[in-house]
Amino acid sequence: MPDNSGLNFKPTRRAVLAGIGAGMTAMALPGRVWAAEGKTLRYGLSTYPPSITPWNNTGASSNYVKLSLYRGLMGYDSEANLVPEVAESYEWTDPTTIVFKLRDNAVFHNGAPVTSEDVIFTFESIIAEDSSAYLKSSLLNIVKVEAVDEKTVKFTLTEPSAVFLKELANYCAGLVWKGSTQDDPIGCGPFTKTSEERGVFIEVTRFPDYYIQGEPTCEKIRFTAYADQNLRYAALETGDVDVIEYLPWAQFDTVEQSDTLKISSTVSPFMLVLFNVANDGPFKDPKVRQAVGYAIQRQDVVDAVFAGRGEPLTGFPNPPGSPYKLSDASIEYSFDPERAKKLLAEAGYPNGFSCRLLATSTYGMHQDTAAIVQAYLQMIGINATLDLPDWATRVKKGKEGDYDIAVHGLSGYYNDPNALWPLLHSGPASYTRSFGFESARIDELLEKGRATMDEAKREEVYKELAKAYFEEVPQVPINWRAQAHAMQKPVKGFMAFPGWLNSSSAYSFDVTELS
């Protein structure tokens, strides 16, 4: 029989406690060494970028990474002012012709200088027949792009455009070297991609030949994806990351009162109601749609869904930071259930009706907003049944008109009413617009607004548009919601850009410092 006395370990209380103590000390010893890493900015993304193709829009997280790698002719400075970016200057030689002078020192990451030919390659690819570029439809107003000389390039447009420069500053308009292959588009942004682990992180390193001297100010940015918003916040609090995007609304207070963290927020996207007006249901009548507008107590949505971080939106969604004053109480909603009932009665539904309310369970804010809208509709006699599929199904149902009424959240990418074009102008069915809705009046005003260069006249056009928005009811606005970045106090220079420019905040990576 083998001697197994060695196996006779008798666990005493002291031995166990000593073991636990030693284990915990070992875990705690190196403490937070991973928090201090020189000049690497550690940024917590809300989702891992599905792909980083320069011209496709694959979501806010991708766009942040993209802006660190690719830059276009126009851009924004660290104060969110529109400025020439890779272009040094521009000049409108006539209302439909603009000439860009390129920076002499701008080079691509492979060392090739940025030339007119690269600009031509970029824009011809964006508007090519088989392109899936985000800006393709916006930029179809380009008649031709020509090289005047090596560093000068001329765009000819079909008609004047008040927003052309803003479109060129979009995160999907980055210049790409003309010899690039489809799998490896080479840009000229402030950083180059140096390492990546799919689904985990992307690391970019300062490009030494960037065209602005002394920028970018940090050596590296490490983008790490934290899909769960609470974990993302926990990672910030423990010091695993320096900046996070999409701070959960419930944490705004905590960050504002924190000694170590700070917040940079703006009021950006808006929540709204869309309608299916294609079939002969009640929502075909604009009065019924207006009734919905009067039925909702908007502050409730702001308080319950967004922890009070937002503002009721009662009329035309003129983006915060827009140069035009368009508010006018006579064309805005108030909370007035009596008026809503009256409008329903006038439309022939004094006793209300039943309908299907589409939102998505993928995003809590959509689902919760829908539940509140449902409750208020109940009060004026509209019985809405909630339909809450996953996001993919919701997009499909929206596009195919498989709903009666839908709750949604939308935003543009610059602070000008024209940014609402894709959300209001008629076109092929989209889940971002009321199904079957078309208004020649709204289309005309949008077209006129884009082609008017004079600021005062433009404001008049958009006042008309705001009126049309109220009377034709393409959508019913609910509220603006706040969008915030939270960061460690020592982070300097990074800020959330105001209003709809929020999605372009990555421009401020150029001057972000860690002290």
Add this chain to the structure above:
Amino acid sequence: MLRFALNKGLAALLMLWVVGTIIFSVLFIIPGDPAELLLTSDGASASQESIENLRKEMGLDKPLITQYLEFLAGAAHFDFGQSLIDHVPVGETIALRLPRTIELILAGLFLGLVTGIPSGTWAGLRPGGSFDRTISAANAVLISVPGFVIGTLFIYLFAQVLHWLPAGGYVSFTSDPLLHLKLLALPAITVGLHLFSIIFRMTRASVLEMRTHDWVRTAVAKGLRRKLVVRRHVVRNALGPIVTVVGLQMGILLGSTVLIEFIYNWPGLSGYLVTAVQQRDYPSVRAIILVVSALFILINFMVEMIYSLLDPRIRL
């Protein structure tokens, strides 16, 4: 034995084909278009033309039957195609992520076994004792609290309050072994607690049953030392049901660690599956489900083998 293995192998292939075909058809029945989803992330509006162009690029404009045959032909020689989203070969991604999920499960299993079997045995030998009552009560709590709640509590306690461990994430073992283990600790303990509660209960019940058998009494009567009786006659015989349950749990965990992976940002296979489903990345979804099914079948096969080793009376 060989005949048994061959039969099992054929049945496994057939099952995989059925799984593959079901998953292929289900993916086309559920609504959602990968091209449209990719171009409309975060509520962006994409033109119909852009979407059609991307669909063509993804190969989704081909007839269904062509796509099905291509899928079968590819799967037959382990080529699962490319992800529709970023064009990386799916096989590569699985090779990268599967080991992480397995690592997490094995680490959890290790913790579950080293705590569950001894404590279960101890409790089973002295039913009703204070040890038994304490652990059984704690176990009742553990079994009723879901892993994601425990996970959230752990992150709050160990990362946010005590600052002992990072909140979550992943680095590879080769780039930073210590940090790797630190990041593994919380998710592994969370999985381990779940397994512990199951293993503890099984062991306790099994030991309780075994200790009443005649041969245990005989062994004690002939003067064998108590430890030896327990180890050789009680625990060994009690292991049968535990092996079955552990095997089953391993298979289930392959697909269900997703919540743990999500909470701790552990980039394993099941997290990838969820993202792929959300993006309707068909080739990835198919490949992951096929691989997980294959592993499940394999584990069951191994359980039967281990069974026969533990109890020679079971002839295959």
